[in-house]
Amino acid sequence: MQKAKEVVENVKREVYSHLKSGKVFGGFLRPLEHTGSVYEGLKVEKPNEFDIMIPIRLEGIWTPQASQVDGYYYIRGDDGSMSKFLEERQLSSNKIRHHFQSDVQKAINSIESGRTLRNYDLHLSTHGPAITITVGYDGWKKLSIDLVPALFLNGEYYVAKPHLQYQDEPLWRKSFSTKEKELIQRMDGQGDCRRAVLKIMKTIHLHNKQLQVLSSYHLKNILFHLSRKVQSGWSVDNLDERFKDFFKEIHYYARKRTLPNYFCEEINLFQGITERALSNLEDYCQNIIKKEKYETLLKI
Numbered sequence: 001m002q003k004a005k006e007v008v009e010n011v012k013r014e015v016y017s018h019l020k021s022g023k024v025f026g027g028f029l030r031p032l033e034h035t036g037s038v039y040e041g042l043k044v045e046k047p048n049e050f051d052i053m054i055p056i057r058l059e060g061i062w063t064p065q066a067s068q069v070d071g072y073y074y075i076r077g078d079d080g081s082m083s084k085f086l087e088e089r090q091l092s093s094n095k096i097r098h099h100f101q102s103d104v105q106k107a108i109n110s111i112e113s114g115r116t117l118r119n120y121d122l123h124l125s126t127h128g129p130a131i132t133i134t135v136g137y138d139g140w141k142k143l144s145i146d147l148v149p150a151l152f153l154n155g156e157y158y159v160a161k162p163h164l165q166y167q168d169e170p171l172w173r174k175s176f177s178t179k180e181k182e183l184i185q186r187m188d189g190q191g192d193c194r195r196a197v198l199k200i201m202k203t204i205h206l207h208n209k210q211l212q213v214l215s216s217y218h219l220k221n222i223l224f225h226l227s228r229k230v231q232s233g234w235s236v237d238n239l240d241e242r243f244k245d246f247f248k249e250i251h252y253y254a255r256k257r258t259l260p261n262y263f264c265e266e267i268n269l270f271q272g273i274t275e276r277a278l279s280n281l282e283d284y285c286q287n288i289i290k291k292e293k294y295e296t297l298l299k300i
Helices: 002-020 080-085 093-113 177-187 194-207 216-229 236-256 275-291 294-298
Strands: 033-035 049-057 062-066 072-077 121-127 130-137 141-153 156-159 172-175 264-268
Touching: 002 049, 002 093, 002 130, 002 141, 033 177, 049 156, 049 177, 062 141, 080 093, 093 121, 093 130, 093 141, 177 194, 177 216, 194 216, 194 236, 216 236, 236 275, 236 294, 275 294
Parallel strands: 049 141
Antiparallel strands: 033 049, 062 072, 072 172, 121 130, 130 141, 141 156, 156 172
């Protein structure tokens, strides 16, 4: 893991240096935000995916305006420095993401033409809001760095993530990734087991087809909700009971057909999952809970 982190630091440093020297965003870039399971200490697989948010500090008067989709916003304003990215006074997430992609590609081209990182093989691709740099190193090893452009406005982050139903709309999704990392880092006192319970459940999730309708982000939010409901009894001695509580929470939200985002309860994280899939998940959990067959979950 140490070698992988060293590779990430080297690539990150060079790319960020190039972005900072850019004419459009260079003077507005804030320090990078490291997010995701590796930096939260929740990674249960080999650490080969690293998430980094690149925040742009907006100057002038900008206002987030709620859209027709919970969690997504229009960013309205008329600052001259961002005029090329405006669509009817709304900041275009697509235009900014595409410009960032171009800047990152230029950074990679510059790095490859130089001598600083000559032992690395760099390749650029896109997925959702992320601009992904795949890095080959030490012969056959690979890792990926997801760079996500974000706006920093009034203490909040908004990422350029397109919505599946509104691909052409200039929408920005509010991000809670820094708040999630802060909460995870302070949720366990000495001898507590919240993170251990989540890592066990994430490991089970990787090998359990019935649970794979959920994502690791669903599981993380379920832990947040459970931790708020059950505020004591999280010592390692209680790990077995809290694990059962966690599984019961999965059943609870599957039965409700809704999982609120911990930081914004208007957002249903189950949106997009079919009724049939949630019904199957409910039945699967109900069967295990009713027969108290929790040990079957641990047969990986």
